[in-house]
Every structure is written in C-alpha cells, then in structure tokens.
Amino acid sequence: MNANTGAPARQRPSLDEAPLKPIHILAAAAVLGGAALDGYVLGIVGPALSLAGGELSLSPLSQGLIASSALIGVFIGGIFFGNIADTYGRRPVFSWNLASFVILSILQLFVQDVWQLVVLRLALGLAIGVEYAVGTSVLAEFSRRKGRGVLLGTFAVAWQIGFTVAFIVGALYKGDDWRLLLATSAIPAIITFILRMGLPETPMWLKARGREDEARRIVDRHFGPEYDIPEVTLNRSRPSVIQLFTGRNKMQHLYSGLFWFCQVGPFFAIFTFIGPVMKSLGFEDGTLVDMLLNAMQILGAVFGLLLLHWLSRRHFVIWTFAIMFAALLAIGLLPDAPFWVIVILFGVYMFIAPGANNIQYVYPAEIFDTELRSTGVGFSAAFSRISAAGAVYLLPTSLDMLGASASIIIMSAFPLVGLLASLAWAPETGNKQLL
Template sequence: MSRTIDNAPYTAFHRRLALACSGGPLLDGYILSIVGVALIGMRPDLGLDTADVSLIGAAALLGMFVGGALFGVLTDRIGREVMYTADLLVMMVCSVLSFWVDGVWAIALLRFVLGLAVAADYPIATSLLAEWLPARDRGRLLGKQIVAWYAGSVLAYLVGFAFLQFVGPGSWRWMLASSTLLCAVFLVIRRGSPESPRWLAAHGRVGEAVAVVEKHLGVRVDGRELMPDPAGAGGPGGLRLLWTPPYRRRTLFCGLFFFCQVGPLFAMLTFGPQILGSFGMPGGTVLDTLGTGLVSLVFLIGCYPALRLIDTVGRRPTIVWSFALMIAPLVLLGLWPSAPALVAVAALSAYAFLCGGPNVLDWTYPNELFPTEVRATAVGVATSVSRVGAAVGTYLLPLSLTGLGTGPTMLVAAGVTAVGLLVCVLWAEETRGTALGAANGAPAGRASQAGPQAVPVR
C-alpha cells in the first residue's frame, strides 16, 4: 500500500482534484431537483397525470441503477481517467435536447440517459479522488462530495424560483436545459486531471504510476510501494469479489444503508412542493418551491457538523446515531398529518439536518472498505442499490400521497429509515484513520504517522 499518498501533505493539487470530482454530484443534485420545479409548468402544458409525473421522477434514478453497476465495473477495468470527460459530454447533450422534448416518453428517455451518465461519474470521480487523498483528509473530502450534491439541489431550486418569478411556469424547458452551463464549467475544470497511480500500479503500469506521483505530489517513490496489498489481491475479480467473504457483508451494508437513506430523501426532494402542499402550504408557484429549497439548504448545512464528527467521534457512531434521530421527525409528521405548514417545514428541516451523517458516508464507506481492484465497482453497486430505493420512493410517493394520505406516507418513510438503523447497528465498521490499501478483509491498519517515505523531487 502507498505510504507516500496516505501521508502526503494536502496541496493545491488535491484541492483542484476535489473540485473537479465534485462536478458529478453537483450535477446530480441539480438535475434531480430541477425537474421537481419544472413539473409545475410541465404538468399542465403536456397534460401529465400522476403516473406520468411518477415516471418522469423515477426515470433518471432507473438510469443510475443501470449505470452505477455497469460503469463501476468498467472503471475498474479500463481506468478512472478514460471515462472522466465522456460522461459530462453525455450530460451536456441530454441537457440541450431536453429543451425540445414534447412528450412524457421523450422526457423519460432523456432523463434515463442522464441517470446513466451521472451514475458513471460516481465510481469514476470518487475512486479517483480517494486514491489520491491523504488518509487524514480522505473522510472530509469524500464527504464534501455530497455537499456538492446538495449545493446542486439548492442551486436548482434557486434557478427554478427565478424562472417561475420572472418568466413563469412555461419556462420549464429552460429549466431542464439549464444544466448545460454547469456541464461546460466542469468540463473546463476537469482538464488535465491525472489517472490514479494506485490503479496504474495494480494493472502493471508501475512506471507510469511513479511518474504521475512525482509530477503531482513532487516526490520520488519506490514503485513497489504503489503495488496493491497482496492480501487484497488475487481470487475472483469484479462483481464476484464483492460477494466473497469478507466483502459480502460490506457490500450489503453499503448498498442497504444507502438504499434506506435515499429512498425517502429523493422522494421528498423531487416532490417537496407536493408534500408541503399536503400540509397546507400554498402551492403551484413560489411558496412551496421556496419551502423545498429551504429544506434542501438544511440538507447541505447538516453535512458540515457530520464532516467533523466522522473524523473525531468516528464513522460508526455518526451513522448509527444519525439514523436513530432521523426517525423522530418522520414519525411526528406521520402521527400529525394535519400539522400546520410551518411545522411540516420545521420537521422536514430537522430530518434534513440529521441526514448529514449518512450523507457524508455515502461514498466514504464504499471507497474505504474495498481494495483498488474493485473500489469503483463497489461504489457503482452501492449507487445502483441506493437508486432502486430512490426510484421506488420517487415513483410511489405521489401515488401514496393520493391513495394513502400524508400520515401513512410519512410513517412508511420512518419504517424504511428504521431498517437503515438496524443495518448500521449490525454491520457498520470503523474506518477512521485507516490506510486506503488496508481494506483487504483483515483488521484495517492505521495510516503511518511518521510521514511519507519518499524523496522530494528537486
């Protein structure tokens, strides 16, 4: 395993790479949230019924289910850098085409392809970032990728509010196409991002790995140090390795806690205006959009104390207590379906704040619990499983609000969250301060505190 990378000082190179990698999560938050605002104008313009709205809401998530597993495996086989730009180009093309859609199936198809591209970015960008980061900064910076997700969501509601306020609900085509600009910005930022030296070494390209470390970290390193830990190598690769001991339990843990977290969460973000409308918030234009935007902002704010907790208290206590506390506001709304709109906003904001713990560990855990040869595959599988929950929640929520009512819908969300708590109590591991290469089924080793064993390039 690489002591040089695990113990390297945090530099401007790491900051730029972290910013470049945040593009996928930010675009995901934006793309999945802007449709909730666009539906205000899209629904009457295209004559959509409840089933059509559910299909549009779930299409991107279904694409992410397919894309996560598929592109995670490809990323481990052909490299992180190869697909690093292609997925953003696909997002850009789909965003532009969204301006001319004129039917529910065309919208659903484009959003399915957008989901494929977004899901591809998760294993590419987070595994690349994890494999370059020093151990002491890894949890914080991987956690900040989800901050970018919520920043994208908040931005989507601000942009949507501006379009509603100054152009009107008929501007929904511009809303869907507005992600084109974000894609262009991150295409520029990502120029020159390097391949992972750990991946290069694991695939026999040790000379290239040494050269890329010298170029970006400014140190000379023994190529043998970059080779993967022998304890984590060998045996079946790809998806098969994830289902062999000890990875089977880790695979189930990462997928299930992610599933139970984002099922209720994505449904609330996508149909936030409709939920608040069921509690009496005036709907259709501005207030419900602003209320949902406020809840999205609290999701973002809640990540910051969690980022500190995972590096001080630890990963396991943070995720267990977060899930336990997240249940309370959902139960409150479930038992009080006639609560005033302000109470509903306060309860959903409390839920959003408490989600910070699982949020910042969504990509931290799968990147830390698996070795280089299947790291992106693990991230992709966890993403795919989570998007099953998100798609089911997004598809069923409007139907549940109509058929069951607000109270039972909130209690179902509380039950799903309780399952997530059980999964974390049983299976969550502590990976704080571990060397990245120590994820091999044995007890994780601590990163050396002595500093990198390398020679500075002069």
C-alpha cells in the same frame, strides 16, 4: 535503491501522506464539480415538471416516471460503468462522461412528449451513475489520509449545493419554457469537463493493473519522487461484481449498498415532491417554506462534515438513522399537531438527512479495495437507487391515495431498517489505509 532519493523504496512515505499539492486541489474540483452537477440535474426536474404538467398532460404516475427515470439510470450506470472504470481506467470514463452530460442536457430542448423526456432523463441517470461510481474512487485515490473522510463527505455538500441551486433557479425563473430550464445543466457540465481534462489517471489504479512505470511517472510529477504508492492487490483480470460477495468482506460489501439504500429512499421522494407534500400537511406558503428547508439542507450538509470529523463511521450511521426515523415517524403520527411542531420535526429531518448523506461518499470508497473500488461503489450506488426510484415513482400515487401522514410513516421504515442494519454490520474504516 531508488535512483532519485538514494533510499530503499520501502522507506519512502506513502503518497497519501504528502502535504497539500495542486493535484489534490484539481482532483477535488473535478470531482466536486461533478457532484454539484449531479445534484443540479436531479433537482431541476421538480421545477420543470411543475411547468410541463399542462403541456404534457402529466398524471401522478407519469410525473413519478419522469422524476424516477434518472434514478433508474443511476442503477444501470453504477453497475456497468463502475466495472468499466476498474477494468480500463478511471480517467477515460471519468473525463468523457461529462461530454455526455453536455449533449444530453442540450437534447432536452427538443423534447416533444413524455417518453422522449423519460429516455433522456434515463440517459442522464447513466451519466450520474458514473459520477457516483468513479468520482469518489478518484477522489479517495488522490486524497491525503488525514482528513480523507471530511474531503469525501464534501461530495455530499457539493451535491446538496447543486440540488439547492436547481431549486433557486426554478423558483426565480419567470418564463414558461420548461425545456430551457432542464437544459441549463449544460453550463456546469461544460465547466467540469474542462477541469477534468487536466486530471491524470490515479497511480493506485495503474499499480493495481501492473502498470507501475506509468504510476511512478505520475507520482514523480505530481507528488514528488520521495513518495511511494501504497501496496495494492495486483489484478490483471477483469473485475466482476460477483467478486464483491465471495471474499472475506462480503457482509461489509453488502452493507455498503444497504445503508445507502435506506438513506436515499425517503430523501429523494420527499425532496422531489416537496411542494405536494407540504401542501398535504397544511403548509400554504410553499415558496417560503421551500426556501427555508433548502437553507436547512445546506446547513445540515455542512454539519455532516463536522460529524464525520467528530464521530466514528459506525456511530455516524447509527445516530443519524435513529434521528431520521424518529423525526419521520413523529411527523406521520402527529398530523394534527400545532404548525410549529410540524415545522420543527420537518426541520430536524431536513437538517439531519443531508448531513447523513455525506457518508455515502465516504464509506463505500473506504470499504472496497482498489482492484474493486469503482465496481463496489457502483454496485452500492446502483443498489441505493432501487429505493430512490421506487419511492419517487410511488410517492405521488401514495399521496393521492393514502394522504401525507400515511406516506410519511411508510417512508420512516427506511431509516428504521438502516438503523437495525448498522447496529448489526456497520464497520469502522476511519483510519484505514486504502489498499
């Protein structure tokens, strides 16, 4: 019998069935603030590079290296720190990661050469990898089951807002100090760090590590004694990435990284170098086009939340991959099409791609169980950054050597592979009880 309620513990509803409480709002703000920060850090590098080109004598390859260095860092950070969070706790990794954002952002003020900038952007990528691996795990474990998919998908909307704000800041900035432009990411990092200091450890992780008394105290304080923690697999040993591919769900675990891989390659490449891409396709008023396309991205990200509500997870990935493939292939095959046709096709991609990105923060958190959730999400984020870093690194050279049309056709191969993989392996997790 439970001393607080007088009822057997098994009869208590799960904490993910609790009504909206302050802890839900705090967790959402702490995680989504980090998502917006991630988008800002990755987005501000484009405007900064346009100012730094003369001083640093940037070649297409060095531009690609600087732009992709943060994405390489995400690969390392996702693999390493996701596993650390599963082993030692979400809170210590999740909270203090923001301190590194503040320090690294400020250190960009003192950059003197390309390699110093590459190292700092690589380190920022490590911090972003923590956000992908741990942020969605924290949000999933503090979320209500009803509307969980839409809430997790909001991570992508927050990311897109941060990315778009970075573009707006870059467009409105009238100075020539690119170091100061990069360092502005310290501002949202400080705000988010303050929010996270008030967030406790997730009860599900504590229970999975055998620390049930601590978990119970957090539930009693933030949810109420009438709620219980879902049954999770007890795992006192250190989780390993190898465990992701030895169990019965190994194909789903692999798919979690593969679909993300196929979504982000063309997305990061095109949006990081949107100016040269547009110019190569004949768009002269780059600032106006950029503003319109960024507005389209925000609308697309919001539309993606509606799709998460309307569609099953499986249908979501299949249909969005199909549309992105068709749009990119058409752009590449129709370089001499009328201006309005190219605008519409690019608009379709710019609208659907941000919406499709929403599921990157839903699927992995639902596919992996608590004992491996951060490790699994970290692996998926890391795997995806192979394509993102590679595409960003090579696109400037591809534009220079092959032109925009051929480069866009190459990019269309990513959503094609994603479509085929989704038809074969995409699971349905929409109503899954997190374990």
